[in-house]
Amino acid sequence: MTIDLMTKLGIETPIFAFSHCRDVVVEVSRAGGFGVLGAVMFPPDQLEQELDWIDRHTDGKPYGIDFLIPANYSKDAEESELPLLDMVPAQHRDFVTKLLDDAGIPRLPDDQAAELKARIAKREKNLTPAGARELLKIARKHPNIRMYVSALGPMPTDLVDELHGEGIVVGALCGKPEHVKHHRAAGADVLIAQGGEAGGHTGTVPTFMLVPQIVEAAAGDMAVLAAGGINRGSQIAAAQAMGAQGVWTGSIWLTTMESELSEFEREAMFRARADDAVRRKVLSGKPVRMLRSKLSEAFEAEGAPAYLPAPLQGLLFLEARARIDRAENVEYYTSPVGQVVGEMNEATTVRDVMYKLQLEYVEALEKLAANPALQALQ
Numbered sequence: 001m002t003i004d005l006m007t008k009l010g011i012e013t014p015i016f017a018f019s020h021c022r023d024v025v026v027e028v029s030r031a032g033g034f035g036v037l038g039a040v041m042f043p044p045d046q047l048e049q050e051l052d053w054i055d056r057h058t059d060g061k062p063y064g065i066d067f068l069i070p071a072n073y074s075k076d077a078e079e080s081e082l083p084l085l086d087m088v089p090a091q092h093r094d095f096v097t098k099l100l101d102d103a104g105i106p107r108l109p110d111d112q113a114a115e116l117k118a119r120i121a122k123r124e125k126n127l128t129p130a131g132a133r134e135l136l137k138i139a140r141k142h143p144n145i146r147m148y149v150s151a152l153g154p155m156p157t158d159l160v161d162e163l164h165g166e167g168i169v170v171g172a173l174c175g176k177p178e179h180v181k182h183h184r185a186a187g188a189d190v191l192i193a194q195g196g197e198a199g200g201h202t203g204t205v206p207t208f209m210l211v212p213q214i215v216e217a218a219a220g221d222m223a224v225l226a227a228g229g230i231n232r233g234s235q236i237a238a239a240q241a242m243g244a245q246g247v248w249t250g251s252i253w254l255t256t257m258e259s260e261l262s263e264f265e266r267e268a269m270f271r272a273r274a275d276d277a278v279r280r281k282v283l284s285g286k287p288v289r290m291l292r293s294k295l296s297e298a299f300e301a302e303g304a305p306a307y308l309p310a311p312l313q314g315l316l317f318l319e320a321r322a323r324i325d326r327a328e329n330v331e332y333y334t335s336p337v338g339q340v341v342g343e344m345n346e347a348t349t350v351r352d353v354m355y356k357l358q359l360e361y362v363e364a365l366e367k368l369a370a371n372p373a374l375q376a377l378q
């Protein structure tokens with residue numbers, strides 16, 4: 001039977017917010033929505049600290065956590081004893097090094113390069129099934145986490161059973177109706193129907209088409225949230241009209257004052273238009289919607305090496321990003337963001353965004369209630 005998410009999670013508004021930034025998670029949950037922390041960016045010890053911090057600042061409000069559990073993962077990488085960075089082929093590393101050298105982007109000083117390598121080594125297993133379980137174990141010590149979400153593949157069924165035993169909601173991102181049967185078999189309670197305009201790993205079907213397809217495929221057994229391109233309260237009403245219980249958002253939080261983005265990154269987002277958010281594999285080896293830049297396009301050019309499988313392409317990308325961020329080079333800067341970036345034009349706060357979304361949502365509901373077509377039916 002479909003759960004009623006707002007009641008089950010004890011939230012006041014059907015707005016879910018994915019973020020890698022603990023401040024965003026806290027502010028959304030405190031404002032009556034549901035903040036969800038993306039866990040894969042963090043080495044396990046740091047994840048523990050982030051969750052402790054969130055617990056201290058949410059006044060007991062519930063929040064969620066999100067893992068990437070790739071269905072296809074390089075077996076060699078999973079079994080490797082080597083630091084995974086050492087498995088990135090020299091040809092790929094040389095390609096990126098030359099690209100950035102030619103652009104005049106300085107190499108990292110030795111101490112910063114060593115620090116980055118150490119940081120990557122601490123989190124490099126996060127995307128393996130075993131590494132994801134390690135992160136999950138840490139999350140389980142935090143009872144205010146009321147929803148666990150997986151992207152790129154279903155959560156393992158034994159874990160789903162354990163989570164259900166504690167009354168925890170299990171969700172999964174879903175880009176095609178064909179994915180629904182896997183999530184159903186794994187025991188998911190919620191499907192996040194993420195359209196192709198969304199930031200991050202994404203398919204191609206637009207949100208407005210995908211949501212009703214996923215609602216139909218869920219067949220009343222699982223709740224659905226609509227994701228991709230959401231920046232207005234009227235879209236919450238539209239999502240509900242299509243059978244979703246609420247919305248799941250990501251990009252819009254990036255340019256809030258609370259987000260982890262630096263000033264130069266925020267500026268790059270403000271300048272971008274909707275069609276500057278392109279789907280490329282440079283970030284992880286799988287299609288990710290991200291800002292177009294000279295880095296995002298480099299691997300698409302003739303003569304570029306083939307993309308590496310997950311997680312190696314991601315490690316190659318992290319090294320490049322560190323150089324680009326340090327140089328604050330806008331031409332080469334890229335980061336995941338959806339097409340809604342075209343509407344992200346000024347700094348806001350999480351509270352302002354939450355207030356605006358809710359106000360517009362109520363206005364949209366009022367307009368619908370006053371719709372002549374509805375009046376005619378009564």
Ligand SMILES: Cc1cc2nc3c(=O)[nH]c(=O)nc-3n(C[C@H](O)[C@H](O)[C@H](O)COP(=O)(O)O)c2cc1C
Pocket residue numbers: 018038039040066067068150151173194197198199200201227228229230248249250251252335336337338339340
């Ligand atoms: C910067 C960024 C990173 C993301 N990383 C993840 C992730 O690690 N796991 C995940 O489930 N979704 C991730 N997503 C996708 C979001 O969960 C969400 O589905 C998406 O942002 C919704 O579309 P929108 O960006 O148009 O709001 C990411 C999105 C962005 C913008």
